[in-house]
Amino acid sequence: MQNNEQRPRVTVEDLLRLKRAERPSAEFWTGFERELRQKQLAALLEKRPWWQELPRWAARHAYLPMGAAAAVAFAFVTLRNGTVVPPAIGEAVPAEYPRVAAEPVSSPVAAEVVAAVVETPLPEPAAPVEKNEVAMAATVPGNVGEMIPWSAPRTVDTPSSRSIAETLAHLEQTEPELLEPIRTNRLATAPRMVAVAERAAVELASVSVDSTARRSNRLLVGYEQREFAPEPAAPDPVRERIARRLGDPDLLDQVRRVDVRGDRLSLKL
Amino acid sequence: MNLSKVFSKTLVASPERQQEADSDFAVVRQVQAGDVAAFDRLILKYRERVFGVVYNLTANREDAADLTQEAFIKAFQSINRFQGQSSFFTWLYKIAVNNALTHLRRNRLRTFFSLEKLQEEPTNAEVIAQLTDKAGADRETYLRELQEKLNEAMQKLSIKHRTVITLFEIDGLSHSEIAEVMDCSEGTVRSRLHYAKQFLQGELSRYLR
Numbered sequence: 001m002q003n004n005e006q007r008p009r010v011t012v013e014d015l016l017r018l019k020r021a022e023r024p025s026a027e028f029w030t031g032f033e034r035e036l037r038q039k040q041l042a043a044l045l046e047k048r049p050w051w052q053e054l055p056r057w058a059a060r061h062a063y064l065p066m067g068a069a070a071a072v073a074f075a076f077v078t079l080r081n082g083t084v085v086p087p088a089i090g091e092a093v094p095a096e097y098p099r100v101a102a103e104p105v106s107s108p109v110a111a112e113v114v115a116a117v118v119e120t121p122l123p124e125p126a127a128p129v130e131k132n133e134v135a136m137a138a139t140v141p142g143n144v145g146e147m148i149p150w151s152a153p154r155t156v157d158t159p160s161s162r163s164i165a166e167t168l169a170h171l172e173q174t175e176p177e178l179l180e181p182i183r184t185n186r187l188a189t190a191p192r193m194v195a196v197a198e199r200a201a202v203e204l205a206s207v208s209v210d211s212t213a214r215r216s217n218r219l220l221v222g223y224e225q226r227e228f229a230p231e232p233a234a235p236d237p238v239r240e241r242i243a244r245r246l247g248d249p250d251l252l253d254q255v256r257r258v259d260v261r262g263d264r265l266s267l268k269l
Numbered sequence: 270m271n272l273s274k275v276f277s278k279t280l281v282a283s284p285e286r287q288q289e290a291d292s293d294f295a296v297v298r299q300v301q302a303g304d305v306a307a308f309d310r311l312i313l314k315y316r317e318r319v320f321g322v323v324y325n326l327t328a329n330r331e332d333a334a335d336l337t338q339e340a341f342i343k344a345f346q347s348i349n350r351f352q353g354q355s356s357f358f359t360w361l362y363k364i365a366v367n368n369a370l371t372h373l374r375r376n377r378l379r380t381f382f383s384l385e386k387l388q389e390e391p392t393n394a395e396v397i398a399q400l401t402d403k404a405g406a407d408r409e410t411y412l413r414e415l416q417e418k419l420n421e422a423m424q425k426l427s428i429k430h431r432t433v434i435t436l437f438e439i440d441g442l443s444h445s446e447i448a449e450v451m452d453c454s455e456g457t458v459r460s461r462l463h464y465a466k467q468f469l470q471g472e473l474s475r476y477l478r
Contacts, residue, residue: 010477012469014396015419016438019325021393022385022416023317028334032316036338043342 290356297357300348308348312341315358318440319365325435326369326428328420329383336372340365355449362442363450366432373428387416400476415476422472430465437462 024032245251257268293314299307319340324333343364351360389397389412401411423431432451436442437458444455444462451458470477 010396010399012466012473012477013438014399015415015473015476016434016469018387018393018396018415019419019439020321021388021390022324023388024320024330024385028330029316032320032334032338033312035334036312036341039338039342040345043346 286356289358293357294353297348297351297353300345301351308345311344311357311361315361316341318358319361322362322435322440323365323369324385325423325439326366326373326431328424329381330385331383332372336369337365340368343368359446359449362436362446366436366450370428370432382417382420384416384420387412418473418476422469425472426465426468430461430468433458433461434465434469 259266259268293311296307296310300311316337320333320337323336323340324330327333327336340361344361347364351357397412400415401408403411423434426434429451433447436447436450437444442450444458447458448455
């Protein structure tokens, strides 16, 4: 006991410093170095996981998604402010909206909507309106232009339309009787066509129906009585020119552009 | 790190440490310039110290070897980010300690001792002589038992307390350097150090005479 008291005191620090002597041998470091080399090479070849590469990739390519996001946001805002959402089914339709009496509606829900629209009182149209014909209300609200979709053609106040309007106004003042048929034509096309058709039906009814034999006899007589009067032949140089012109592809192309069907003449430009 | 911290560190650091940091930074510059072989000099210089820290944290020589190698590989991969705000060895220690702490947290329930042989050297001969007057095989057995008790006591400490006591008492880092490595204040370092010593005194009272 006395021997122990004479000894210098051993502290925790002294004991901990003993741990500094826990050192590996020289052979350990040889193996350590070899393993480290292998791991270094493996780390160089190893592909990093995506979550480690993400910040680097984002820093390098951030402008791409940001640009795309900006474009999407711009398109969204533009569409949101530019388009008009149609009123929902069952929602009350403002009275100043243009009315459309359209095709017969098969869907019951849509039919309800159309019925609700048609039931609202409208100002009288200028002319009688047939079924399945589109009739615009006489009073069109000022904001109708905004409700027309972008794809639809818009009425533009052109110089030609202005001159037509001036001419009509002048005619209305000076010669109103000339303007009346124009109005009638524009606004009552269908009744006129019905009248013409009725007239043709009366004429057809007055014609007696021939029997097949009598009809063939009449055709034979007509054939025998016909006169063969050949057209005068054109002189040779003219015929040559016509043939050349007919072979001309430009002329053919021009001819193909013209199309006549019934009472229509269409030109392809 | 802000300028005031760099300035205070420069004041605290001894001239030898400052000189060492400067020479390390020159080597780092070479590595950053593409001289990959220059990194080997840093490995040779610091491998034993880094291994010692990690070994005292894990008390397992195989784990310590793996974690030391990982620390050097991580340092090599991130060498371009090192701009000399701190000394290279502090930066390397930080990587090694964080790597070891991650490993310890993952394997909290698995503690397996694999200890290096305690070398008898002139530096520790006096302490050993004070602890025992045995000789031969008995002395070997005594030292082995002491080593195990020391490591057991260390492993009973929390990871943070163990790190502080390892860096301060075994590796000889200053409070400010430990604070930098562990991302905490010097006050916290002192507090943890005090607690850890108190705990170890209780655990190792048998050997304290």
